[in-house]
Amino acid sequence: xxxxxxxxxxxxxxxxxxxxxxxxxxxxxxxxxxPQARSRTVQPARRVAYDVIRAVSASDAYANLLLPxxxxxxxxxxxxxxxxxxxxxxxxxxxxxxxxxxxxAAGRDVASIDPPVLDALRLGVHQLLGxxxxxxxxxxxxxxxxxxxxxxxxxxxxxxxxxxVAARTHEEWLDAVTEAARSDDERLGLRFAHPVWIIRALxxxxxxxxxxxxxxxxxxxxxxxxxxxxVALPGLAEPREPRRPYAPTAFGSEGGDxxxxxxxxxxxxxxQDEGSQLVALAxxxxxxxxxxxxxxxxxxxxxxxxxxxxxxxxxGGATLDANEVVPARAGLVRKAVAPVPLPVDVAEEDGRELAxxxxxxxxRILLDAPCTGLGALRRRPxxxxxxxxADVPELAALxxxxxxxxxxxxxxxxxxxxxxxxxxxxxxxxxxxxVLRDRDDVRELDAREVLRAVSRNEIDLxxxxxxxxHAQLWPHRHGTDAMFLSLLRKDG
Numbered sequence: 035x036x037x038x039x040x041x042x043x044x045x046x047x048x049x050x051x052x053x054x055x056x057x058x059x060x061x062x063x064x065x066x067x068x069p070q071a072r073s074r075t076v077q078p079a080r081r082v083a084y085d086v087i088r089a090v091s092a093s094d095a096y097a098n099l100l101l102p103x104x105x106x107x108x109x110x111x112x113x114x115x116x117x118x119x120x121x122x123x124x125x126x127x128x129x130x131x132x133x134x135x136x137x138x139a140a141g142r143d144v145a146s147i148d149p150p151v152l153d154a155l156r157l158g159v160h161q162l163l164g165x166x167x168x169x170x171x172x173x174x175x176x177x178x179x180x181x182x183x184x185x186x187x188x189x190x191x192x193x194x195x196x197x198x199v200a201a202r203t204h205e206e207w208l209d210a211v212t213e214a215a216r217s218d219d220e221r222l223g224l225r226f227a228h229p230v231w232i233i234r235a236l237x238x239x240x241x242x243x244x245x246x247x248x249x250x251x252x253x254x255x256x257x258x259x260x261x262x263x264x265v266a267l268p269g270l271a272e273p274r275e276p277r278r279p280y281a282p283t284a285f286g287s288e289g290g291d292x293x294x295x296x297x298x299x300x301x302x303x304x305x306q307d308e309g310s311q312l313v314a315l316a317x318x319x320x321x322x323x324x325x326x327x328x329x330x331x332x333x334x335x336x337x338x339x340x341x342x343x344x345x346x347x348x349x350g351g352a353t354l355d356a357n358e359v360v361p362a363r364a365g366l367v368r369k370a371v372a373p374v375p376l377p378v379d380v381a382e383e384d385g386r387e388l389a390x391x392x393x394x395x396x397x398r399i400l401l402d403a404p405c406t407g408l409g410a411l412r413r414r415p416x417x418x419x420x421x422x423x424a425d426v427p428e429l430a431a432l433x434x435x436x437x438x439x440x441x442x443x444x445x446x447x448x449x450x451x452x453x454x455x456x457x458x459x460x461x462x463x464x465x466x467x468x469v470l471r472d473r474d475d476v477r478e479l480d481a482r483e484v485l486r487a488v489s490r491n492e493i494d495l496x497x498x499x500x501x502x503x504h505a506q507l508w509p510h511r512h513g514t515d516a517m518f519l520s521l522l523r524k525d526g
Contacts, residue, residue, distance in 0.1 A: 083121035126415035226253035255510035262287035301373035309514030323350030335363025337370025409516030446526020
């Protein structure tokens with residue numbers, strides 16, 4: 035008993051000990067990291083996860099873009115690749131909550147901890163509280179990571195913090211850090227690892243459907259790793275089993291690396307969220323396709339919806355243009371549409387300018403507008419910590435300008451799909467209402483009815499309390515990203 039008491043006292047005291055340097059931000063002078071510390075081994079999956087987390091923290095990298103290459107470069111496959119993915123994504127999703135736990139366990143604000151050490155602690159806390167990794171392995175490997183990057187003094191600090199964390203369960207830590215919350219929303223934010231402004235935005239969006247009581251289910255769904263969904267480009271490939279419930283083009287992965295399936299199908303099968311498929315299919319299915327129609331994907335990068343529209347246009351005898359202002363993303367669009375035997379011209383202009391240059395030119399336009407991405411928090415684990423409420427007004431203004439310009443490029447009788455991967459009302463219904471307020475030649479179709487018509491099965495799409503015809507998909511309800519869809523028809 036006495037020995038255990040002594041260890042507990044040491045654990046509580048060690049984070050407060052001589053691990054800070056005067057005038058510095060954190061834990062240990064870098065000169066402590068000698069050859070012996072650097073030689074400590076770390077299991078490759080953990081090394082990959084840590085390197086990705088560091089790149090996200092230090093360089094604003096995107097985990098979903100960086101991780102696949104890191105896994106490949108490290109030669110990971112099977113369980114090791116799965117472990118690296120879970121460790122990186124799980125840590126990044128829970129960042130805010132883990133920081134609160136680390137601050138309490140260390141007895142100091144996380145801003146005072148050197149960033150490389152803090153990222154290692156985050157990774158270690160996720161292993162202790164969010165996975166089935168054995169506690170001794172989580173602690174030892176994290177300590178080795180810290181020793182290799184910051185030296186022995188910092189590794190002692192990390193060891194003490196992690197042993198303090200390991201002394202409680204996940205639920206006990208959640209209870210501890212939520213005790214000091216100043217509001218119910220802050221408590222929800224800590225429990226479900228969402229910034230408060232996002233919680234409030236999601237609550238308002240659900241309330242607009244009379245479904246505010248689904249908030250906790252939505253927050254929990256944002257923290258669950260999404261299943262891999264693929265698209266079989268219609269007319270060029272056939273969907274396999276298991277089929278997804280709604281999009282006729284969508285099916286699930288049988289496990290393993292979906293890249294092998296994509297390569298074998300020569301790009302006619304691709305990884306794509308079912309919600310993303312549904313909104314593209316809704317534009318194609320909003321009315322029968324007449325041969326000779328001209329279509330436009332105005333903000334096309336990275337090209338998943340463009341490829342699906344190209345396949346639908348090919349089947350119906352239509353043509354398709356695309357535009358993406360960012361050159362690198364325009365390259366991804368060209369790569370995405372390459373498997374479809376339909377010429378697709380990909381411009382690299384500001385969408386507002388391109389639309390203004392082509393008045394009344396298109397029968398159908400997809401405007402997948404730049405947005406906060408709050409609908410894809412499952413796939414982009416760090417996104418929730420990057421955006422703030424202050425970003426929304428600027429994005430909404432851009433969305434309004436793009437929508438107004440796109441309507442100018444629409445032929446009389448044409449249909450436009452306004453889409454965002456966000457349920458935030460300021461980016462969705464409010465944008466449509468603002469733009470339509472100044473026009474008497476555009477009306478909103480019932481997007482819910484169109485989605486029901488293209489869906490394989492009944493789909494739960496309650497009418498918004500505003501009476502609008504738009505549709506909102508949800509991860510907790512539909513298993514898709516939270517895609518917003520409004521279908522607008524120009525009179526004529």
